Amino acid sequence: MEVRQIIRTLKNAYLEDIIDQIPIPAPWCEDRNQVKAILLGCDPSNRHTQIMPYVFTLGMNIPVFNSFKKAFERDLEVVGLSWNSVYVQNLCRNYFRKETSENRRIWLEASKLWIPVLDEELSKFDTNIPVLLTSDMLFKALVTNPDAYGKTIDFYECRTKFPIDARDNLLNRPLIPFYLGLNGRTKQSYRLGTGKWVKYRKQIIRQIEKEMEV
Template identity: 40%
Template structure:
């Protein structure tokens, strides 16, 4: 299935959850304009949904990266700036679930199922087509980890991953790439985790 077909399936199977008011946001960057070999990490968000006054807000480019100052990207960008060798110019940014929902991720009881069943297989194939399998995935929320683990019961809490400089091995997740937490929550600002910052540096410059 392509992304339009996935969206159509979701509308049929989850009619009260899927919002089709806006087009799917485009990823960053446009790969037709760059050399894919320049990409050092893949950064994944959960989905584009941000609810204001009961309705999703349109986001034209993933994380609002078309905006001069994007509130969705600010925390992630602060962390990118702290990792030596990483910049907005050498990361590929996409959402796991590309469609809008009628509720935000934290209130969406079906998010993990939808991500796991519909979007992750599609995204895995797409990433494999675009990038070498050595390029790691940086995830910005624990929801993605819950959806991507081969065995969800083996999920490790964020603080343990950061404190012990751990990643998720490719054999343990559906993407079959190394998954590295890169959480946007202010608690995980890299200024508070210098050893983890060095761990990230080693992953993108190895």
């Protein structure tokens, strides 16, 4: 299904919950030959702008987003990555009226239309290249049996095996939780750049290095 057709379908189904905005942000890729991982966001929805040439407002200087980008930059850095070595894209390309955390039911339904588009887009990369999931919503949308895994904290405390095997998700490539958010119960940050989750961070580094050797 074409991008415009998907947005039209969503608009017809969810009316005012969908912003009929074209163009949508383009993926960010500084050098395709240097890509070691795919950094996946949920969607471009935010309270500040619907004009973004690139996802995550990369390549733009909008002060309200600078701390967000710096946080991801630091998290990438501590696992040996940079904006130059990742392909950055959103699963859902369209703008929603509400941000993802306030829009879970509609977002999950919309993601079903966008997953085949993303799968095809990522086919230009080797299937060993892992996808870094920036939200548990992506985990729920992409993993075929999410209930078979423990809580998010179990990944970060290395009690649950990762990466999520390519055979167990809809993108058919390794998936790694790489969240920017907080533990809902303890309010503890999942950010790797904070200096926490050292064992998990080291395992991600080993996994990326392993995949690059294949």
